[in-house]
Amino acid sequence: MELSNIEKLLEKYFEGETTISEEKELKVYFTRETVPSHLERYRDLFQYFSEESTVTATKELTLNIDRKRFVYTWIGIAASVALIAGVFLTRSTPSTTADTFEDPEIALQETKKILNMVSQYMNEGKQELVYLKEFENTKNKFIK
Amino acid sequence: MKERAFITLTNGFKDKLFRLAKRLLVSNEEAEDATQEVLLKLWKSKGKISEYKNVEAFAMTMTKNYCFDKLKAKETANLKIVHSNYKDERPSLQREVEAKDSLDWVGKILNDLPEQQRMIIQLRDIEQYDNAEIADMLKINETAVRVALSRGRKRIREELLKKHNYGIV
Numbered sequence: 001m002e003l004s005n006i007e008k009l010l011e012k013y014f015e016g017e018t019t020i021s022e023e024k025e026l027k028v029y030f031t032r033e034t035v036p037s038h039l040e041r042y043r044d045l046f047q048y049f050s051e052e053s054t055v056t057a058t059k060e061l062t063l064n065i066d067r068k069r070f071v072y073t074w075i076g077i078a079a080s081v082a083l084i085a086g087v088f089l090t091r092s093t094p095s096t097t098a099d100t101f102e103d104p105e106i107a108l109q110e111t112k113k114i115l116n117m118v119s120q121y122m123n124e125g126k127q128e129l130v131y132l133k134e135f136e137n138t139k140n141k142f143i144k
Numbered sequence: 145m146k147e148r149a150f151i152t153l154t155n156g157f158k159d160k161l162f163r164l165a166k167r168l169l170v171s172n173e174e175a176e177d178a179t180q181e182v183l184l185k186l187w188k189s190k191g192k193i194s195e196y197k198n199v200e201a202f203a204m205t206m207t208k209n210y211c212f213d214k215l216k217a218k219e220t221a222n223l224k225i226v227h228s229n230y231k232d233e234r235p236s237l238q239r240e241v242e243a244k245d246s247l248d249w250v251g252k253i254l255n256d257l258p259e260q261q262r263m264i265i266q267l268r269d270i271e272q273y274d275n276a277e278i279a280d281m282l283k284i285n286e287t288a289v290r291v292a293l294s295r296g297r298k299r300i301r302e303e304l305l306k307k308h309n310y311g312i313v
Contacts, residue, residue, distance in 0.1 A: 010221060013297065014294065014297045014298050014301055015294050016290045016291070016293040016294030016297065017290070017294075020272055020274055023268075023269065023272070024272075040308075040309040041304050041305065041307075042301075042304070044246045044247055044250045044304070045300060045304065046248055046251065047247060048247045048250035048251060048254075049269045049270050052163065052251075052270045053163070053270045053271065053272075055159075055162075055163055055166065056159045056162065057159065057172075057175070057176050057179060058160070058172070059176045059180075083284040109148075
């Protein structure tokens, strides 16, 4: 490209009026080996621009925090399953009382015997309460 | 959206996010963190991705906002850490070193510009977005983009001229 053209483009460039394609032309021009000495100083600028556009991050960028959350979700699920299983498995099954008699007839009679004994004691105790009637009698004497 | 699809989508512009972050934050590590943060945020709102008309521009805006937050937080901190990205320079030919040096010098000039101009030059001269796209990303109007661009470029020219005349840094 003609030198005067480049100078004109440079002027436009510093006014911020060049288009992207004109700027590309400038970049191409200034990355060549030979540039007139009075334009030499701009060479660094355009070389810097084209060099900078190739800089990349050295560290691999990942979405690892999300993965961590994913792990936590599964740990949570595993914990709740373990808890529920634990509750169901360790809960003591209600102990059924073992039969003490083989024959229901004997069982009935034994039960009756015990109930009789209980009622007998009850009646013995009740006889002591006869005195309570005396209170009733005395009370009736005063309150008619 | 599945993770794989998301990664293919963001692979197209994640380097641009990184470079913008690096331009603003200077430090490589911080820029990597910023890119990571922005991508994660984007991933979390992946349900809404189809609603955005331009995911790339949206991600750029997110990066800009994130970096500005970082810079603001740094300003208020008592301790300032200057990142210089120390590198182990391999011995090379004098010429190569000189060339490298003068390119670094351009980078230094660029990084001394006000943030707005720095960002616009990054987006325009390095990433080659057009002014309308930049205006959309930065939420300013196109004229402001053009003015900032011109000011930034002229400032760089002045500094280059100074350096060229004195020949010393």
